[in-house]
Amino acid sequence: MVELVDLHKSFGEHEVLRGINLRIPAGKLTFIMGRSGTGKSVLLKHIIGLLKPDRGRILIDGQDVTGFSDRQWQKLRRRFGFLFQEGALFDSMTVAENVAFPLWEHSRLSKREIEEKVAEKLSVVGLLEARDKYPSELSGGMKKRAALARALALEPEIILFDEPTTGLDPILQVSIMKLIRETQRQYRLTGVVVSHDVPIAMRAADYIAILHEGRVVAEGSPEEIRKSEHPFVREFLKSAFEGCHPEEGRNV
Amino acid sequence: MFGFLQYLGRLGLGFVSQAGGMALLFLTTLAYTVKPPYRVRLFFKQMEFVGVNSLLVVVLTALFSGMVIAFQSYRALSKFGGESLLGGLVALSLVRELGPVLTSLMVTARAGSAMAAELGTMRVTEQIDALEVMAVNPVHYLVVPRFWAAVLMVPLLTVIADLVGIAGGYLVGVMLLKVDAGIFIKKMQEMVEWMDIASGIYKALVFGGLLAIIGCYKGYNASGGAEGVGRATTEAVVIASVSILVGDYIMTSLLF
Numbered sequence: 001m002v003e004l005v006d007l008h009k010s011f012g013e014h015e016v017l018r019g020i021n022l023r024i025p026a027g028k029l030t031f032i033m034g035r036s037g038t039g040k041s042v043l044l045k046h047i048i049g050l051l052k053p054d055r056g057r058i059l060i061d062g063q064d065v066t067g068f069s070d071r072q073w074q075k076l077r078r079r080f081g082f083l084f085q086e087g088a089l090f091d092s093m094t095v096a097e098n099v100a101f102p103l104w105e106h107s108r109l110s111k112r113e114i115e116e117k118v119a120e121k122l123s124v125v126g127l128l129e130a131r132d133k134y135p136s137e138l139s140g141g142m143k144k145r146a147a148l149a150r151a152l153a154l155e156p157e158i159i160l161f162d163e164p165t166t167g168l169d170p171i172l173q174v175s176i177m178k179l180i181r182e183t184q185r186q187y188r189l190t191g192v193v194v195s196h197d198v199p200i201a202m203r204a205a206d207y208i209a210i211l212h213e214g215r216v217v218a219e220g221s222p223e224e225i226r227k228s229e230h231p232f233v234r235e236f237l238k239s240a241f242e243g244c245h246p247e248e249g250r251n252v
Numbered sequence: 253m254f255g256f257l258q259y260l261g262r263l264g265l266g267f268v269s270q271a272g273g274m275a276l277l278f279l280t281t282l283a284y285t286v287k288p289p290y291r292v293r294l295f296f297k298q299m300e301f302v303g304v305n306s307l308l309v310v311v312l313t314a315l316f317s318g319m320v321i322a323f324q325s326y327r328a329l330s331k332f333g334g335e336s337l338l339g340g341l342v343a344l345s346l347v348r349e350l351g352p353v354l355t356s357l358m359v360t361a362r363a364g365s366a367m368a369a370e371l372g373t374m375r376v377t378e379q380i381d382a383l384e385v386m387a388v389n390p391v392h393y394l395v396v397p398r399f400w401a402a403v404l405m406v407p408l409l410t411v412i413a414d415l416v417g418i419a420g421g422y423l424v425g426v427m428l429l430k431v432d433a434g435i436f437i438k439k440m441q442e443m444v445e446w447m448d449i450a451s452g453i454y455k456a457l458v459f460g461g462l463l464a465i466i467g468c469y470k471g472y473n474a475s476g477g478a479e480g481v482g483r484a485t486t487e488a489v490v491i492a493s494v495s496i497l498v499g500d501y502i503m504t505s506l507l508f
Binding site for chain 1: 373374377378379381382384385386387388389
């Protein structure tokens, strides 16, 4: 379980996180939502130690990791997977080499075992035919799927997704989200998704936390969020359905 | 007036923080060098990129530099009838100065810039973050092989540049300006000592390290999309070139 206690972070004058308190339940899919630029990605990068908080603590399975050294983080990070917004595939490597990379680095598997594992992960995301392509030859959706396969390669316990559906067409958004949901269930992962896509979150999330002005203003199951009285949450949910079918809008 | 002072202060701070950052990167690189795993394949790949692929441009530069020095020195020497010294002069200037300096400048332009551009692109597309997230230290993975490839290959290229440059000087001196071939070689043997060759190699070692650390540092700390990568690349080439020339002066005065 990941727990954030009174997390503060500023960039220069700009105060991005102003006291985040959040418990991310283990084995569940948690969505962190909010408007663009409210520090959702910044929050995610704190969980994996890419950014250090100015104040506050980060607990992972009850252990305080805030003051961890680089070496301690390196060890801890083997339990994590991270899906970057743009995929962050290594463009000097093919898709298969990208997926194999964490295995070469951290597992003691033989070459054949690695190849098998890569094929398995690539078939999960439906990219087996594209295994010898370079990232520059892939479409946005394929890149995300390849990056997902790479994030899953080491079978992490906790996996973090930075806007996994942003910039994809609606059909791909749904298929990527399904893929995330299925793999999360299958491996019983603790998943954290940063997103501003309300309809997808309402369908896929176990737990939702809404960020506004550097704080968590509402958290709970999708049902509880739907019933929230907080003015920002109401506005956020409402605008997501604006322009939709009138009945759907009323349901919110 | 106050604005100007502020500007100066900011300039000074920027300089100190960058120099500090580079020194830190250098020390980190040394520390990670001895840490397993040893990425031999990456090291060879970088040696090919820095060394083998720079060969043509280094050979061309050295050849024409050697030829031009022969012309210029001949003109100067003939004023007091010292044409016989031509071989020694050409060889000395190449081995001590132009070999290492020109080679390093060419490698900076070719490979140092590429290091900044490649690492910069990796930084702005989050590939460096991805390495960290996968528990692979980016300095270990990216900087160590590049640094040692440059430290090893720049001296080797320098040796080749020395030879080609001298051949160019011989071509112009003996074939074109009709200096006696025997005297040309004899004076070269007399005037060039092992210490001269060694000082050139030392310089090349240092310059190779300099250009790799500066290129990697600039790329590693790039920010701001494609424009930022472009800026990082330009700065890497400019800073590395100036550092090589300044370093050359310092080393010459120390190694004289």
